[in-house]
Each structure stands twice: as structure tokens, then as C-alpha cells.
Amino acid sequence: MQHDPHLAECLYDRTAIDALMDQQATRLNARYAQSRPLVLCVMTGALVYAGHLLPRLNFSLDLDYVHASRYGDARTGGQLEWMARPRHAVMDREVLLLDDILDEGVTLHEIAQWLKAAGARSTEIAVLTHKQKSVPQACAPDYPALKTPDRYVYGFGLDVDGLWRNANGIFVAAPT
Ligand SMILES: O=P(O)(O)OC[C@H]1O[C@H](OP(=O)(O)OP(=O)(O)O)[C@H](O)[C@@H]1O
Numbered sequence: 290m291q292h293d294p295h296l297a298e299c300l301y302d303r304t305a306i307d308a309l310m311d312q313q314a315t316r317l318n319a320r321y322a323q324s325r326p327l328v329l330c331v332m333t334g335a336l337v338y339a340g341h342l343l344p345r346l347n348f349s350l351d352l353d354y355v356h357a358s359r360y361g362d363a364r365t366g367g368q369l370e371w372m373a374r375p376r377h378a379v380m381d382r383e384v385l386l387l388d389d390i391l392d393e394g395v396t397l398h399e400i401a402q403w404l405k406a407a408g409a410r411s412t413e414i415a416v417l418t419h420k421q422k423s424v425p426q427a428c429a430p431d432y433p434a435l436k437t438p439d440r441y442v443y444g445f446g447l448d449v450d451g452l453w454r455n456a457n458g459i460f461v462a463a464p465t
């Protein structure tokens with residue numbers, strides 16, 4: 290798919306994203322002021338979001354990542370495939386998961402289940418955007434920044450057909 294920032298339907302430009310991420314960071318700074326959570330970036334989509342969120346956080350933290358995917362370059366999800374587990378031990382840790390989008394919630398639910406089984410003391414979820422669905426989702430974010438309608442979106446780390454993670458805003462993908 291081609292991306293033209295002047296023609297694509299933009300849901301959030303950078304000004305809007307920055308303002309909503311500031312609010313999200315305020316909530317996270319209050320929550321984690323007294324702890325040192327293990328922050329896990331869910332690769333690949335969360336890369337841009339995490340890169341912009343982390344400098345807004347003013348508490349002590351350990352940073353690591355997990356790599357798991359169930360969409361690949363497609364627009365519908367399948368089985369979650371794990372490519373990398375965290376290198377840090379999670380036993381007895383407070384874990385904060387960072388991801389770009391919570392859609393059906395399967396990805397974050399399965400990662401949270403794995404963390405629980407691995408002994409994490411708590412797991413909370415912060416996402417750049419939470420997709421609004423008419424059907425139940427497998428889990429809910431504790432800290433959403435944006436809300437998006439039930440349409441395939443891209444930009445700011447989210448891909449469309451494997452491309453345009455670098456688009457500077459959140460856009461609606463044109464139908465295939
Ligand atoms: O709530 P769900 O329906 O499970 O979808 C959300 C997941 O989908 C995307 O990952 P994807 O599998 O596309 O991998 P990516 O991070 O490499 O883009 C996104 O980064 C979330 O992790």
C-alpha cells in the first residue's frame with residue numbers, strides 16, 4: 290500500500306499523540322513512583338511508542354523486550370508466535386508491558402499469562418492505542434493513550450502490509 294500523508298485518513302497527528310502520551314505518562318509516573326518495574330517492550334510494533342514514552346517516565350526501571358507476533362504482514366491475526374522471551378528474570382517483579390495496539394487482546398493476554406506463570410508479582414499493560422470493538426477482547430489495557438475505531442490502522446510503529454511503521458501519525462489503511 291502507498292502512504293501519502295496528505296491523502297490518507299489521519300486519526301491522530303503528532304500533536305494529538307504527544308498530548309495524549311503526556312497524560313498517559315503522568316498516570317504511569319504516579320503509579321510507579323515508589324517501585325522499579327521491569328518494562329517490557331513488545332517488539333516490533335511497540336518500538337516507536339516505547340521510544341517516545343520512555344523519556345517521559347521519571348521513575349527507576351529496568352528495560353527489556355519480548356518479541357511475539359500473530360499478524361505478520363497480514364491484517365488478520367493467527368496463532369501467537371514467540372521469537373524472544375525477556376532476558377531479565379521476571380520472578381517477583383512488577384512488570385509493565387508496552388505495546389502499540391490492543392485489538393482482540395490476544396497478544397497481550399498471552400504474554401501476561403506467560404509472565405504470571407513465570408512468577409511476575411504483577412503485570413500491567415500500557416498501549417499507545419486501544420481498539421474499540423463490539424465483541425469482547427481477551428484483556429483490557431490499564432493505561433491506554435489513544436482510542437481507535439475497529440478499522441486497520443498504521444503509523445507510529447504499526448505496519449500496514451509490513452510497511453509504513455515510520456508514518457508520522459495514526460492513519461486508517463485503505464482497503465486492499
Ligand atoms: O490484540 P491483538 O489482536 O492480539 O493484536 C495486537 C498485536 O498486533 C500487533 O502485533 P503483530 O502481531 O502485528 O506484530 P508486530 O508487533 O511485529 O507488528 C501489535 O503490535 C500487537 O502486539
Ligand SMILES: Nc1nc2[nH]cnc2c(=O)[nH]1
Binds near residue numbers: 360390449
Ligand atoms: N498495524 C496494525 N496491527 C494490528 N494488530 C492488531 N490490530 C492492528 C491494526 O489495526 N494495525
